[in-house]
Amino acid sequence: MRPHSAYKQLEPLPDHAVLPKRCRGGGGPALLLALLLLLLLLFLLHLRLSPDRCHGAGGDARACGASCRIVLVESIPEGMSFSAGSTPNPSTFATWLHLLGAATRSLDIASFYWTMTNEDTGTAEPSAAQGEQILQELLRLPQRGVAVRVAVSRPSAKAPLNDLRALEQSGAAVRTVDLPRLTGGVLHTKFWLVDGTHLYVGSANMDWRSLTQVKELGAAVYDCACLAQDLGKIFEAYWALGVPGAAIPVPWPANYSTAFNAETPLELQLNGTGAAVYFSSSPPALCAAGRTQDLSALLSVIDAAEAFVDIAVMSFLPTTEFSHPQRSVCGCGSAGDPVPVPVPVPKPFPPHRFWPVIDNRLRRAVVERRVRVRLLVGCWRHSQATMFPFLKSLAAIADNRTHYSVAVRLFMVPASAAQARIPYARVNHNKYMVTEKAAYIGTSNWSGDYFTQTAGSALVVNQTVSAAGTGTGTGTIREQLEAVFERDWSSQYSADIGDPERWQSLCGSR
Template sequence: MPLSHSSPDSNSECKAWLVQSIPTDMPHLSRVPGVLSTADVFRWLAGNSSKRLDILAQYWQLVAGSDDPRSGDYGYSKTDMLRFGANEGFGVYKAIENAADRNVSIRFLQHSGVYPDYTEEPSNLASGRPNVKNVTLLLSEWWGSGIVHAKVWISDHRDVYIGSANNDWKSLTQVKEVGIYLVGCPTVANKVEVYYDNLWKLASLNVSAYTKTIWDQQWQVTRKVPCWSHFIPSKERCRSPLPYFVEVPHVAGYPVLSDPYMFQMPIQTPGLNYSTLQPQSNYLSFAPPELLFGKYQADEQAWVDTIKSAGVGETVRINTMDWLGQSQYLTQTVYWSSLSSAISEVLFSKHAKVKILVAYWTHYINGTDQYLKSLLYSNALCSSSKYNKCSGQIEIRYYVVPGFNLTGPAIQNGTRTGNAYPGYSRVNHGKYVVSNVRAHIGTSNLIWDYFYTTSGVSFGTFHPGIVLQLQEIFDADWNSPYTVPVEPLEEGHAYSS
């Protein structure tokens, strides 16, 4: 079965823009020229679709619910909602609805959604429209935990959005998001479609016939996995029912690929002063690994490789909402050091500077600070011995969007709450890493579950202009008054002699 809908030279006009959402009421955050807004990109993807539109989402809340007592938007006035930018979400919803009414073939695939709407919006869009298909996929039935978490749009097999923005009006104007918009790039779009098709197929399979509970030797836990997983000994695996899959005999788990597939193609960047028609190396990575195909790398490897791509004395910039050196949702806790080890390695061997931005917000995860402090301790280890020729440094800051502690409904149980912004808003939600030579833009938080039980998609590139602009986005956040340093562990002596 061919993976491409296009001729080999059809990527000659491939264009890319970086995409942001910036919350309202952040006047001291510098804007980066040439970066598009998420709301515009979503409207364009739907509005420009003539044949096909695929949307992969965690949940939908594009239409605000200020009249619904169950909603985190409840109780805010029409003036408030207009000031918050809720109309942007309605505009995206209408653009999708218009595409459906133009008889565009549309597929929605998502997790079960969130309270109180769940899957109401995609269900309404599919209702009475045979050209619109709507599927809910529960990855926890396959992996014991995990959700559909990727945020991907694919239009007409050519145009793609990959990034952190959910199908939620707040993701357009009340949450800090980062993504990439690729236009006229059928080769990339078609490979993302393969991943989408694998998820679509998964939703139609009998879970009990295709899952096993196993002892995972790599992660030292008992857990549920698809029966074709490489975490199962080769003689006990089933053949994958997915259209495209990886089959490597005599391998336990999913080892690092020595030469993961790269798209060698030029990408035009109209939003940048930088211009080159030279072919650049670009790639896609996916999670969880059981959904990999061909020579595409697991998302964890792509994050690690990007960190390790840093040159001697150069800087690595990492942005995430959540960071934990462990699992979050698995019954047995997994210890996970993949990213922290990569960071410490470039600190020691390459004298790299590593800057990390982590969100601090209403739903901040307890335990985050301890893991961040343990990572900062690498600075002390770096200079701990006269034998160490180590001059690298790790800096970590919390990104604090103003108003994060005043979020939720304006009215609850008939009483004014004093909240100033809707629930689940006012947070830095982007997920990316950029070295001096490589940019990686993804959909996953930096916690074990997001790489091994949760769906995720990333786009990466060595394009110098995209690398530079992503650095500028990070630096604008880092240098803003909205960040607070994470303090290192207090130094002391373990014993005295």
């Protein structure tokens, strides 16, 4: 396998990714004023006549009409089953197949890595067939006249590249984004955009295991150009950074900006029920004007909760996971001035930085507003040992006298002997939060690096009304997400953090 340095970039940086230059002219002030007035009149005329414009809070969302549909999507690992009373959601596999079949013009995919075939594990696992089918459908898209673009995190030297090479050979355009150089993180985002109209966002990687061996959750949105085109601006930022030597513009050009954020969400009908929706993004350096940072979105959902906050996430750590602290020693600059020189921190300094931002906000919600907090965390062989003392500390806030309500449970995906041999599988990979007001469906684990250095995104849907009586037959997306959490929380696969006999032998390396 060739090292990553040999992996080629195919296309030049698009013109719109270059910072605009100021115009210089020799016309007089009167001519300039006349031009400005003409532009203003044209702009106002466009606002009056354009049928496809989108507006934020208090505006007209008829551009997306009443056709916007949102569907909760899950991957349930083979061998898992829930009680008969639970309602199954569409599978990630079926949803991706549907999106591929619906594509007529374009498909853009933002991804962490690609292993859609079973070549990387050597296990001859038959459940890889679903991933291989998705890849084959993807390879056929360019023959149907569909323009395929893939933005992927820069592969490591050991990462398999077969899928990416096959995509290029089929006619797809592939760009690797060197976030380790740009931000010190990776491109961890996972979303699809189809024809600028449909989308998927969630926890599933472009990995066959994400379809049959890992528990995933996401959302598919159909016939909703307003939302799809706004998410497309995040993709275009990745695409612009996917050329050799690319730099993060400061500020981002205006065409990457958005009007939809935590303060002015897009108001529209989802499945016939009113909703206020926006996309957040991380890290801060990749957020253009108007884009709510992912950490800010997450914290605002917690802060707005008055009754409960339910969280399901693979890992929860009030530390960094991949970056380490540095201490400064005095060195000398070129002019002899003292400058701080970062050096690696030797033992006994801690291996990670303390980062209690989310942890503190949850504790504040419990203590100051008496909000009930429940945290469902993934348990598997790769769980970090440092996570469990923090989880026990959070759970210890619960007190019968003060009536603080906090509970922490660990979710364990069962595995047969054959399934246990599949690397990096059999885990609850969900990354969502639900309150009595909002649904937050993200792509990031909950530790410091994911919000400060790593590229991620989230869909935030505020819905304070119920879908009961609307004739849809299902609840709102917020109500559906709440039902998924309740199902998992009370299932045989979860164990209280205070019951180590049930989980200790399964969580972390043995």
